Structures are given as structure tokens and as C-alpha cells.
Amino acid sequence: GEDVEQSLFLSVREGDSSVINCTYTDSSSTYLYWYKQEPGAGLQLLTYIFSNMDMKQDQRLTVLLNKKDKHLSLRIADTQTGDSAIYFCAERRPGGATNKLIFGTGTLLAVQP
Amino acid sequence: NAGVTQTPKFQVLKTGQSMTLQCAQDMNHEYMSWYRQDPGMGLRLIHYSVGAGITDQGEVPNGYNVSRSTTEDFPLRLLSAAPSQTSVYFCASRNQGVYGYTFGSGTRLTVV
Numbered sequence: 001g002e003d004v005e006q007s008l009f010l011s012v013r014e015g016d017s018s019v020i021n022c023t024y025t026d027s028s029s030t031y032l033y034w035y036k037q038e039p040g041a042g043l044q045l046l047t048y049i050f051s052n053m054d055m056k057q058d059q060r061l062t063v064l065l066n067k068k069d070k071h072l073s074l075r076i077a078d079t080q081t082g083d084s085a086i087y088f089c090a091e092r093r094p095g096g097a098t099n100k101l102i103f104g105t106g107t108l109l110a111v112q113p
Numbered sequence: 114n115a116g117v118t119q120t121p122k123f124q125v126l127k128t129g130q131s132m133t134l135q136c137a138q139d140m141n142h143e144y145m146s147w148y149r150q151d152p153g154m155g156l157r158l159i160h161y162s163v164g165a166g167i168t169d170q171g172e173v174p175n176g177y178n179v180s181r182s183t184t185e186d187f188p189l190r191l192l193s194a195a196p197s198q199t200s201v202y203f204c205a206s207r208n209q210g211v212y213g214y215t216f217g218s219g220t221r222l223t224v225v
Contacts, residue, residue, distance in 0.1 A: 042203060102172075
């Protein structure tokens with residue numbers, strides 16, 4: 001199918017780790033992305049991973065990629081109230097439409113103080 | 114400031130009216146895209162362009178037209194607005210070799 005799937009909601013306490021999961025659809029997708037959207041704002045690129053990598057770490061963010069299962073996750077260490085937002089995963093599909101960036105439904109992360 | 118500029122930020126239309134959502138970028142990016150965002154459905158690709166004079170359809174193109182006469186501008190036209198087009202619209206751009214897209218701040222459109 002065409003859908004990139006994410007769970008809709010995640011609630012964590014401040015200081016805990018958050019793990020947001022995503023299942024994508026095209027095993028030949030070249031790049032996979034995580035975007036953050038704060039209320040009333042556009043999307044901000046958080047991090048990306050190239051499809052030949054298993055893991056990427058960037059400060060508090062860790063991205064894990066399981067190509068076999070087409071599963072992508074974003075771990076946020078020491079989650080802060082400022083991390084409360086909607087998080088979207090996205091895959092860049094190859095082929096003639098290399099411009100195609102297909103988004104998941106988004107996961108609302110709520111951080112409780 | 115460099116970036117992707119969308120205008121207007123808010124718009125209310127009556128059913129059947131037409132309008133154009135503007136998108137401009139000053140980063141000399143080749144690729145530009147239009148997405149719509151609806152609750153529980155993420156962002157869906159409407160149309161995209163890989164360079165001036167070249168456009169193609171995305172996942173949900175019906176009811177929308179685009180053109181790309183310059184590298185900087187990528188307007189989205191609604192010829193006859195329908196309530197189903199009530200949404201938040203985002204324009205995004207990137208350059209070849211740039212890994213991620215830069216998004217505009219969005220246009221919130223309501224069709225009554």
C-alpha cells in the first residue's frame with residue numbers, strides 16, 4: 001500500500017526517553033526523514049538517515065532503521081517539554097519521481113512536566 | 114531572510130471561487146512541492162516540480178493546477194473551490210544533493 005504508518009499519540013514524562021515508531025512502504029526508498037511540527041508552524045527537519053545505514057545519532061536524537069521490516073524509529077533522550085510537537089516520518093521514493101516525499105500520519109508527542 | 118514564503122497565511126473562500134496560493138523561495142532550489150495537511154492523514158503530495166517548466170502530479174492532484182515559469186515561484190491554483198479542499202497547505206523546496214526539504218509556514222484555507 002501507499003501508507004506510511006505511525007501511532008497517533010505518545011505521552012511521556014519530562015526526563016524520560018521517547019520512542020516514536022514508523023513503518024514505511026517502499027524498500028527502495030533512498031532517504032528516510034523525521035520532521036517536527038510545533039503548533040501553528042511549518043515542518044522542521046530534525047534528522048534523516050540514508051537507507052544503507054542502520055543507526056544515526058545526533059545529540060539527543062537516535063534514529064534506528066530496520067530495512068528488512070521497513071521500520072524506522074526516533075528516540076529522544078531526556079525528553080523536555082519543548083519537545084512536545086507532532087513528529088512525522090517521511091520516505092523519499094526513488095525512480096522518475098525522486099522528488100516524492102511521502103509522509104506518515106504524524107505522532108503527537110505530549111511531554112508531562 | 115532566505116527561505117520559503119507562502120501567502121496568504123489565512124484565506125476563506127466560498128464554494129466555486131477560485132484563488133491562487135503563492136509560494137516563493139530565494140534559495141535557487143530546483144525542486145518544489147505542494148502538500149496539504151489534514152487531521153489524521155499527515156501530509157499528502159498534491160503537485161511537484163523538478164525545475165522551471167516541469168511539473169507533475171502527486172497523490173491528490175484533482176482540483177489543483179500548478180505552473181513553474183521561474184525557479185523561484187510555484188503557485189497553486191484552485192479553479193473552483195470545494196469544501197473538501199479545506200486544509201492547511203504547505204509549500205516545500207530543496208536543491209539537488211540537499212537531503213531535506215525546507216517548508217513554508219503554511220496557508221490555512223477554509224472553503225464554506
